Amino acid sequence: MTAVSRIADIQIFDQLRTQATGLEASLAGLQAQVSSGKRFQTADADPLAAGQVLRTDTAIGALGQYSSATQFGTSVLGAEDSALGDAVQIMTRAQEIATEQANGTVTASDRAAAAEEVHGLLQALTSIGNTELSGRRLFGGLALDAPAPFASPDSAGYDAATAYSGSTQGFEIKVGSAPSERVRISTSGDAVFTSSLVALQNLETALRTNGDVAGQITALQQGQQAISTEQTSVGARENQLQTLQSQQSSLTLDEQTTLSNLQDADLASVLSQLTQGQVALQAVLQAGAMIAQTTLAGLLKL
Amino acid sequence: MAIDPTLGIAAHALIVDQAALGVVGNNIANVNTPGYTRQVPVLSAASELGGGTFHLDGGVLLQSVQQILDPFVAKRLLAAGSDAAQKSAVSTQLTALVSQLDDLGGSSLTTLLGGFFSAAATVSNQPQDTAARQGLLGAANALANEFNRRSAVIAQLQQNADAQIVGDASQANNDLVQIAQLNDDIARELAQGGQANGLRDQRQQVLTDLAQKIGITTQEDPTTGEVTVASAAGPVLVTAGTVVNAITTQPDPTNPATLGGNTLHKVVLQAPSGALVDVPAVFASGEIGGLQQVRDGDLFTASQNLDTLANALATAVNAVQTQPGAVDLNGNPTTGVPLFGGTTASTLTVLITDPSQVAAALSTQPGDNQNALALADLASAVQAPLGGTFSGYAASETARIGANAQQAQDLASASQGVLQQVQSQRDSLSGVNLNEELTNLLSFQHAFQASAQVISVVNSTLDDLMQIVT
Numbered sequence: 098m099t100a101v102s103r104i105a106d107i108q109i110f111d112q113l114r115t116q117a118t119g120l121e122a123s124l125a126g127l128q129a130q131v132s133s134g135k136r137f138q139t140a141d142a143d144p145l146a147a148g149q150v151l152r153t154d155t156a157i158g159a160l161g162q163y164s165s166a167t168q169f170g171t172s173v174l175g176a177e178d179s180a181l182g183d184a185v186q187i188m189t190r191a192q193e194i195a196t197e198q199a200n201g202t203v204t205a206s207d208r209a210a211a212a213e214e215v216h217g218l219l220q221a222l223t224s225i226g227n228t229e230l231s232g233r234r235l236f237g238g239l240a241l242d243a244p245a246p247f248a249s250p251d252s253a254g255y256d257a258a259t260a261y262s263g264s265t266q267g268f269e270i271k272v273g274s275a276p277s278e279r280v281r282i283s284t285s286g287d288a289v290f291t292s293s294l295v296a297l298q299n300l301e302t303a304l305r306t307n308g309d310v311a312g313q314i315t316a317l318q319q320g321q322q323a324i325s326t327e328q329t330s331v332g333a334r335e336n337q338l339q340t341l342q343s344q345q346s347s348l349t350l351d352e353q354t355t356l357s358n359l360q361d362a363d364l365a366s367v368l369s370q371l372t373q374g375q376v377a378l379q380a381v382l383q384a385g386a387m388i389a390q391t392t393l394a395g396l397l398k399l
Numbered sequence: 400m401a402i403d404p405t406l407g408i409a410a411h412a413l414i415v416d417q418a419a420l421g422v423v424g425n426n427i428a429n430v431n432t433p434g435y436t437r438q439v440p441v442l443s444a445a446s447e448l449g450g451g452t453f454h455l456d457g458g459v460l461l462q463s464v465q466q467i468l469d470p471f472v473a474k475r476l477l478a479a480g481s482d483a484a485q486k487s488a489v490s491t492q493l494t495a496l497v498s499q500l501d502d503l504g505g506s507s508l509t510t511l512l513g514g515f516f517s518a519a520a521t522v523s524n525q526p527q528d529t530a531a532r533q534g535l536l537g538a539a540n541a542l543a544n545e546f547n548r549r550s551a552v553i554a555q556l557q558q559n560a561d562a563q564i565v566g567d568a569s570q571a572n573n574d575l576v577q578i579a580q581l582n583d584d585i586a587r588e589l590a591q592g593g594q595a596n597g598l599r600d601q602r603q604q605v606l607t608d609l610a611q612k613i614g615i616t617t618q619e620d621p622t623t624g625e626v627t628v629a630s631a632a633g634p635v636l637v638t639a640g641t642v643v644n645a646i647t648t649q650p651d652p653t654n655p656a657t658l659g660g661n662t663l664h665k666v667v668l669q670a671p672s673g674a675l676v677d678v679p680a681v682f683a684s685g686e687i688g689g690l691q692q693v694r695d696g697d698l699f700t701a702s703q704n705l706d707t708l709a710n711a712l713a714t715a716v717n718a719v720q721t722q723p724g725a726v727d728l729n730g731n732p733t734t735g736v737p738l739f740g741g742t743t744a745s746t747l748t749v750l751i752t753d754p755s756q757v758a759a760a761l762s763t764q765p766g767d768n769q770n771a772l773a774l775a776d777l778a779s780a781v782q783a784p785l786g787g788t789f790s791g792y793a794a795s796e797t798a799r800i801g802a803n804a805q806q807a808q809d810l811a812s813a814s815q816g817v818l819q820q821v822q823s824q825r826d827s828l829s830g831v832n833l834n835e836e837l838t839n840l841l842s843f844q845h846a847f848q849a850s851a852q853v854i855s856v857v858n859s860t861l862d863d864l865m866q867i868v869t
Contacts, residue, residue, distance in 0.1 A: 105437075105830020106430050108823055115819070138504075140801030141497045141808065148798030151502065151509040155790040158513035159778060162520045169524050233766070240766030241527035266764035271520055271772055274779035279772065393837040 113385040120378040127371045130362040137360065146359045153356045157349060159274060164345045166270040167338050170282040173239065174335045176230045177284050181328035184225050187218050188293055188321035192314060194218075195300055199311035212304035219250045219297040223260070226286045226294075236286030238264025246286050250298070257294035261287040272341050280334055280341075289327045293320030408458030409853035415442065415461045416847035422464050423839045430831045434604040436466040437831045438596055466596050468829045473603065474617065476821050477610040481631070481685045483811070483818040484611035488689030490811035492560055493697060493804035499552045502797040508549070509790040509797075511542045512712075516778030522759050523771035527728060532754035539738060543747045546709045550745035553702045554658040560694040561663050565648050567612045567687050568666045572646040574609035575628070575637050578602060582625040583640035589624045602626065613646075614684030632680035634668060644668040649675065656699035659745050663694065697803060704796050705744040711784045711792075713739035713747060715777050725758035725770045733758040 129138055140147035197203065198211050227245040228235040237246030246263025248255060268283035296316040303310045419440040429435040441464070445457030502508070518531070518538040525531040581602040588595040606628070609615055614631030620639075628637040635643050651665035666687055668676040682688060717737040719725070725733045736756050741747040751757065760767035778788070785792040 103827050103835075104832060105826045106833050107433075107830045108826045110431075111819075111822075111826070135503075139497050140500075140502050140797050141494060141804035142801075144798045144801030144805055147503060147801050148794045151507060151794035151797055152791065154507070155509050155513045155794070158510070158517055162517045162775075166520060166524055238764055238766040240764075241525070243765045264764040264766055266762055266767045266769075268766060268768060269772060271523055271775050276773075276776040276780075393834045397837070397841070 109388055110385075113381065113388075116381045117378065117385070120374055120381060124371065124374045124378065127367055127374060130367045131364065131371065134362055134364070135360050136362045150356060150359050153352050153359065157352045157356065160345050160349045160352065163272050164342060164349070167272050167342045167345060170270045170272070170280055171335060171338045171342070173230060173235070173282045174331050174338065176228070177235055177282075178328060178331045178335060180225050180228050180235060181284070181289075181324055181331060184222055184290070184293070184324045185321060185328065187222050187225070188317060188324060191215060191218050191297055191300060192317045192321070195310055195314045195317055198304060199314070205307070208304045208307065212301050215297060215301040215304060216250065219257070219294065219301060222290060222293060222297060223247045223250055226261075226290045234263060234286075236263070236284055236289065238266050238285075239268040239283050240264050247290070247294070255298075257298040258291065260294060261291055263287070272338070280338060282334065284327055284331060289324055292316070292323050296320045404457075406854060406857050409850045409857065411445075411458050411460075412850035412853075413847060415440075415459045416843045416850060418461050419843045420840065420847070423836050423843060426831045426836050427833065427840075430833055430836075434600055434607065435831065436468045436596070436600055436603075436829045438464045438466055441465050464594060464596060466594075466599065466829075469825070470619070472821065472825045472828065476818075476825055477606060477615065477617065478631075479814070479818040479821045480607055480610045481614040483814040484686040485684055485689035485692075486807065486811040486814040488563075488686045489693055489697075490804070490807040492556065492690065492693040493800070493807045496553070496556055496698065496701065497801055497804045499556070500549060500797070500800065502801075506545055506548070507797075508542075508545055508708075508793040511538070511545050512790045512793060513778070514538045515542045516775055519771060519778075520775040522757065523768045523775050526759035526768040526771050527766060529728075529754050532728070532757045532759070535757055536749060536751060536754055539749045539751075542712075543739065543741075543749050546705065546744040546747045549705055550659070550702065550709075550743070553698050553705065554661055554745070557656075557658050557663075557694050557698045557702075558661050560690045560698070561661065564666060564687055564690045564694070565664050567690070568646050568648045568664075568682075571609055571612040571687070572642075574605050574612070575642045575645065577605045578609070578626065578628055578637050579640050579642050581605065582637070585624040586639070589622075595624060599624070610685065612685045613682055613687055630678075630681040631684055632678065634676075634678055634681055636668075642671075644670060644676070647675070654695065656695040658699065658702050666691075697800075701796075701800060702744070706742075707784060708789065708792055708796070709744040709747045710742045711782045712789055713737075713741060714784075715780070715782060715789075716774065719770060719774045719777065720758050722758075722761075722770070722773075724761045726760050726763055727758055728755035730760075730763040 130136060137143045137146065194211050194215060198208055203211075226236050226247040233239045233241050234243050234246055237243055240246075240263065243263065246261055248260040248262065250257070250260075263286055265285060265287055266283075267281050267285070269279040269281050272278055272280050296313060296319070299316065300310065300313040302308065303313055419442070422438050422440045426437050429437075441462045443460050443462050445460045500506075515535070515538040518535040522528075522531045522535050581598055585595040585598045585602065588598060606615070606617060606626070609628070615636070616629050616631055618627045618629075619625070620627070623639070625639045626637075627635065627639075629635045636646075637643060645668070646666065647669045648664040648666050651663050654663045654665070657663050665677065666682045668678055668681060670676060682691065716739055720738045721734050721736065723734065727733050727736070733756065736751065736758070738749065738751055738757070739747060740750045757771075759771035761769040761773075778790070781787055782789065782792070787795070
């Protein structure tokens, strides 16, 4: 290009306009960064980062969901753990009674009293089996507002072996993205309590009918074992959920850091750019005013 | 003897200087007129003034008032204008698409997809809770509404682009008519010995406007001053005072890119006989070209991809909701009770209004949540038609549309830079510089004063002579 030897007035003012509007646009962009705290406001400003922001947002949302499921699971398993602990106590007491009453020296009235106590234990264990947490049957598939899964020992024709009528469906929560990342938080009342209930009912019957009390001890031990085994499993799953929860918080923190790196404006730098831009705009406008004054018309007394 | 010619020379110089001052005045008056080409009076010394025995040089002549311009720069300016208008149209449309989809603002599709699957996960935790089920339906409705909104936004942008194409085509045709008329006017003025400077500037402005609509080439006849305008793709549009091929539009119901409810138009040439000639290449550049590119390309693709996502979502969610064994809150099979209706973004609806109809269970056991878990699992499942997850696809689409807009903005900014560069070259040569004009003003003013002084001196010499005689 040949050297420009001549400048038209329209060029001077066009250039002034272009520079001033360009600076004003960049100032507006910087101001938007300051007011929103975000480096870009629309996807066209940084498409790659915009896509990543959305993916990270999705990941944070999913982690939030896993975390709330984990919390829910922890509270359910905690309640189960404590209820199963109570159940173990009941079975321990039942074995004590059976051992005492198996002794040949006990009287008929002792046995009657013991039978009453065992009946109370049967009621208590049934009641544990029917525990509700926020309206949901802890040992009945976590069904909401459902009828008691275990029939009352005082109901007509009670048979401990068939007392359970609740759900046999396991209840799982989703704690990760893959379909396999699920944790069972339900405990089937049928599987856990029925042998104990049967053992208690048999013990009560033996006490009332002066039957073979000693012969019930093994069944009581087996029932308690089933409950203890489940309690151990519940405890293990509680631990698993606690570990997951801490992983989830740490992952969420990582994702939030990623998100922040992707989209947060560097305020210190933006503010300094804003100041620089304002100075530049002032300079351009001042230069324009000075150029506008340097016309021959101003110097001549025409 | 020599007195008479001197008076004549001075008197003529006064007229020439006045005319020159007029030219300077005209330049000054048009200092800010876009497209104005500065003019200079071309003066020459008259060779000889006839009569008598003396041979005296004959004063000054105003030969012509010449426009200072470079025809090559003018042509480059038209080409740069076409290119800048095309790139700018694409950039404006794609930027509008990004801003109206508002992915990083309040209406992100990924956020709503996340909300939907999160609501499904909440149902899996509380399968019998009506509030949780209601939450899922609410999230489904929000998602369907956003799909509908996006589809409408894209269709509306396509409609707007089409309306702008129709308007541009009509404007371009007006330009052709004006150019033909100005060709006539210029030829007439030149035939009468004039220079038609103002008319040329006017015609150049119309050509500039036309070039922004469609790419053109121009060829000026040096004798008649008439310009022949042809499309950059070949066909002649205007020769002399005749519009050879007019520009018009007609509805194009077969355009495969047509989005719901829109009627798109095709820009065609129209011969004086009235016959329509479809030459797509003529309208592939300029603003019309850019608008067509967005209308039939980018917007259509965005709409199709949105439909693909909506359809994949409805299909996958309904497959879970209606799978064999799935039951609602009351234990009734949901085989015939899909959650979503519609197969496109614009038609996507939520069919279920009763929250109990959401199939959370795969058995009639109370509290079963197996189907709600299956629904929640869809969030991170790779969908064959999408080649990824729902939200991953939506995020990629945001990035794709954003990248296209960014690229269009960069191209627009580059072509604008080229246009400014050429414009600056043109202005540098043809634009008015006030200081230069003021200097010329002084120079002609002084010349005028001097010539007046010559008359005054001649007059006083004549007086002296008269006194001697009397």
